Amino acid sequence: MKPLQNIQVLDFSHALAGPLCTYHLGLLGADVIKVERPEVGDDLRHYTEHAGAKNMSAPFVAANAGKRSIALDLKSAEGMEAARRLALRADVIVENFRPGVPKKLGIDYAAMQAINPKIIYCSLTGFGATGELKDWAAYDHIVQAMSGIMWLNGEPEQGPLKVGLPFADTFSGYVAAFAVMTALFQRERGGIGQFIDIGMLDATLMLLSQGIATFSMSGAVPIRTGNRGYRLVATSDTYQTKDGYLSIGANHQHQFVAMCQALGWTDILNNPCFADHQARSANNDLLRATLERHFASMSAEELEQKLAAVSVPVSKVRSIPEIIQHPHVQERDLFVQTSVPGLDHPVLLTGSGFRFAEDTPARHSSVPTIGQHTQEILREIGM
Amino acid sequence: MKPLQNIQVLDFSHALAGPLCTYHLGLLGADVIKVERPEVGDDLRHYTEHAGAKNMSAPFVAANAGKRSIALDLKSAEGMEAARRLALRADVIVENFRPGVPKKLGIDYAAMQAINPKIIYCSLTGFGATGELKDWAAYDHIVQAMSGIMWLNGEPEQGPLKVGLPFADTFSGYVAAFAVMTALFQRERGGIGQFIDIGMLDATLMLLSQGIATFSMSGAVPIRTGNRGYRLVATSDTYQTKDGYLSIGANHQHQFVAMCQALGWTDILNNPCFADHQARSANNDLLRATLERHFASMSAEELEQKLAAVSVPVSKVRSIPEIIQHPHVQERDLFVQTSVPGLDHPVLLTGSGFRFAEDTPARHSSVPTIGQHTQEILREIGM
Numbered sequence: 001m002k003p004l005q006n007i008q009v010l011d012f013s014h015a016l017a018g019p020l021c022t023y024h025l026g027l028l029g030a031d032v033i034k035v036e037r038p039e040v041g042d043d044l045r046h047y048t049e050h051a052g053a054k055n056m057s058a059p060f061v062a063a064n065a066g067k068r069s070i071a072l073d074l075k076s077a078e079g080m081e082a083a084r085r086l087a088l089r090a091d092v093i094v095e096n097f098r099p100g101v102p103k104k105l106g107i108d109y110a111a112m113q114a115i116n117p118k119i120i121y122c123s124l125t126g127f128g129a130t131g132e133l134k135d136w137a138a139y140d141h142i143v144q145a146m147s148g149i150m151w152l153n154g155e156p157e158q159g160p161l162k163v164g165l166p167f168a169d170t171f172s173g174y175v176a177a178f179a180v181m182t183a184l185f186q187r188e189r190g191g192i193g194q195f196i197d198i199g200m201l202d203a204t205l206m207l208l209s210q211g212i213a214t215f216s217m218s219g220a221v222p223i224r225t226g227n228r229g230y231r232l233v234a235t236s237d238t239y240q241t242k243d244g245y246l247s248i249g250a251n252h253q254h255q256f257v258a259m260c261q262a263l264g265w266t267d268i269l270n271n272p273c274f275a276d277h278q279a280r281s282a283n284n285d286l287l288r289a290t291l292e293r294h295f296a297s298m299s300a301e302e303l304e305q306k307l308a309a310v311s312v313p314v315s316k317v318r319s320i321p322e323i324i325q326h327p328h329v330q331e332r333d334l335f336v337q338t339s340v341p342g343l344d345h346p347v348l349l350t351g352s353g354f355r356f357a358e359d360t361p362a363r364h365s366s367v368p369t370i371g372q373h374t375q376e377i378l379r380e381i382g383m
Numbered sequence: 384m385k386p387l388q389n390i391q392v393l394d395f396s397h398a399l400a401g402p403l404c405t406y407h408l409g410l411l412g413a414d415v416i417k418v419e420r421p422e423v424g425d426d427l428r429h430y431t432e433h434a435g436a437k438n439m440s441a442p443f444v445a446a447n448a449g450k451r452s453i454a455l456d457l458k459s460a461e462g463m464e465a466a467r468r469l470a471l472r473a474d475v476i477v478e479n480f481r482p483g484v485p486k487k488l489g490i491d492y493a494a495m496q497a498i499n500p501k502i503i504y505c506s507l508t509g510f511g512a513t514g515e516l517k518d519w520a521a522y523d524h525i526v527q528a529m530s531g532i533m534w535l536n537g538e539p540e541q542g543p544l545k546v547g548l549p550f551a552d553t554f555s556g557y558v559a560a561f562a563v564m565t566a567l568f569q570r571e572r573g574g575i576g577q578f579i580d581i582g583m584l585d586a587t588l589m590l591l592s593q594g595i596a597t598f599s600m601s602g603a604v605p606i607r608t609g610n611r612g613y614r615l616v617a618t619s620d621t622y623q624t625k626d627g628y629l630s631i632g633a634n635h636q637h638q639f640v641a642m643c644q645a646l647g648w649t650d651i652l653n654n655p656c657f658a659d660h661q662a663r664s665a666n667n668d669l670l671r672a673t674l675e676r677h678f679a680s681m682s683a684e685e686l687e688q689k690l691a692a693v694s695v696p697v698s699k700v701r702s703i704p705e706i707i708q709h710p711h712v713q714e715r716d717l718f719v720q721t722s723v724p725g726l727d728h729p730v731l732l733t734g735s736g737f738r739f740a741e742d743t744p745a746r747h748s749s750v751p752t753i754g755q756h757t758q759e760i761l762r763e764i765g766m
Contacts, residue, residue: 003569028565050600062596131714137696141612145621145630145698148706153536153547160628160700162610162621163546164536170590178561179737182411185568186386195740202717206736207553209403211703213445216731217433217723222703227545229524238528238545245543247528313520315528317543320594320605323531328516334585340600348599353589354562357578
């Protein structure tokens with residue numbers, strides 16, 4: 001039995017963070033009913049266009065595979081009656097409207113709890129349900145700017161830099177899924193419903209735990225460190241090779257020795273400037289320049305093989321196509337194969353990011369068209 | 384009752400991802416017993432030094448507050464007997480050794496399951512328990528390089544860039560906590576134990592869902608887009624002001640008009656080159672240069688106030704001290720106040736990233752010294 005089998009999720013959310021939350025619940029076996037406006041549907045459907053696949057932008061597909069879609073006009077009496085009947089049998093409700101909108105629509109926590117006292121209601125907003133910023137409009141990069149993550153990302157000698165993916169949206173959706181799972185467990189043991197309040201800012205700040213603890217303990221303000229690894233030494237960095245970039249992590253003495261030996265770098269190995277960690281730290285710039293020179297004429301994949309063979313942490317910097325096609329990733333079977341109406345080939349989507357020995361998260365699904373399951377779902381609730 | 388009250392977590396993990404997993408479980412009320420080597424303890428304790436607070440590096444504090452520590456030598460008969468007795472009463476075991484090490488130590492899933500058939504056992508590794516990379520050594524930046532996230536992060540005209548925090552470690556720990564919570568719910572309903580296999584690469588890839596879907600649908604290789612927001616237009620970007628950086632998200636026509644009016648930019652508003660979305664897209668470089676010039680002489684906080692007042696998404700790019708001290712964040716009460724032995728002031732740590740109406744995650748805790756609770760825990764298991 002999948003972990004969330006027989007769990008019903010009523011999903012009033014749109015765009016990115018909310019739908020990603022319910023996508024993860026769906027992968028684990030929940031029946032996710034996505035409520036969409038008739039005809040237009042979720043705005044995210046129209047973000048990019050693909051030949052043949054109408055209303056199926058890539059970000060929409062990535063966040064909505066495996067769900068059922070019901071088209072409801074929440075401003076009509078019939079639409080609200082359907083919403084109420086769906087709420088009555090739901091375990092979880094997820095919405096990511098701006099504060100105040102759910103109440104206007106009549107689907108706020110108080111209204112839904114009156115129908116179904118054990119409901120778990122997850123409200124996902126830019127800045128949370130309370131506090132002076134609660135009514136601020138949020139986009140992903142605005143939350144990144146506010147949270148401190150943009151400040152920390154980038155090269156030290158340049159300005160702050162947005163993380164190169166819709167990070168605040170994506171991570172907030174994941175935090176919401178975790179919060180819902182926690183409330184489900186709590187309810188299973190104690191029988192109570194729950195109201196969950198998540199701001200994208202709250203979720204994003206949570207990832208900054210090291211930087212916040214560092215500042216709070218010592219008063220030192222964390223700064224941008226570019227490509228430097230966590231140890232901030234030249235042997236833990238990323239270098240340009242003749243055909244791509246390579247990250248290495250030769251932090252310990254045995255790793256440094258192994259690297260030099262495997263690559264035939266006796267000049268570096270025998271140089272007293274680089275003899276041990278202390279010497280290498282004192283001559284960090286010289287070592288970086290030396291490594292830059294050496295790596296520049298070599299091939300990234302060749303280096304990767306040679307260093308991995310002697311257990312030095314290493315990876316070529318891979319693009320998305322390169323990592324998807326990597327034999328290791330294919331063997332791990334990490335993706336969900338999805339069919340998209342109008343598209344003539346299956347689409348690979350990311351899965352749960354973990355594997356269970358039993359009932360591992362779902363591997364196959366399809367993406368609903370707007371209101372594809374309206375009739376079927378209305379029948380289920382006797383309408 | 385806290386969601387994980389009466390749940391016991393036996394934590395054999397060290398460094399970052401594993402301890403962060405159990406930190407999140409602890410925030411939710413679990414009793415986390417951290418097993419450490421006598422005297423040395425978790426290596427992460429020694430990563431940075433703070434006057435007075437011995438063996439209490441900031442990353443260690445951030446990942447281990449609220450736990451109890453027992454010092455056990457797993458290579459001694461007495462140490463293994465204690466581990467077995469702890470496993471017998473545990474609900475969850477978490478470890479992040481390299482593959483093969485748990486078996487050598489006698490604490491692998493098979494051994495623990497034989498003692499406690501309902502155990503939920505979470506194995507957290509760099510590249511997962513299977514596949515050709517399973518024995519590769521992993522550091523955070525190596526996984527970032529492998530996963531494609533480094534490829535996507537940075538300015539388009541420069542090379543790939545590591546995300547400016549230990550992102551693969553931090554996020555993997557969070558995914559592990561979610562997987563454990565899922566298995567707990569599954570066990571509560573169905574009564575079975577579970578083996579959870581998470582690679583840091585698996586978890587990190589999962590955050591790339593939009594990029595992977597885009598490539599899989601269209602064959603287009605996602606590229607670095609620097610500071611550009613998700614819409615890739617000049618009105619959704621980050622600009623230097625006279626006293627800091629500012630991110631704006633004036634994507635829609637009404638937001639663009641509101642921005643120009645609020646800032647008195649009639650020249651831009653009346654320029655036919657920028658009349659609507661289509662015109663602005665066609666003249667994107669000109670618009671960016673114009674905005675750069677206008678923003679350069681203004682103050683970030685003043686701009687933030689003016690734009691927020693007319694509902695244009697906006698944020699000053701804040702550093703960690705700036706966001707921690709923001710009145711909104713203080714009002715949201717997002718942090719855990721922690722006491723650190725040897726330190727004369729409380730430390731702020733990140734909390735769960737969400738709030739519950741009832742039994743919200745813990746707000747206060749302390750950090751254990753090495754083996755601080757050894758006697759107490761040994762008594763509990765009759766030794």
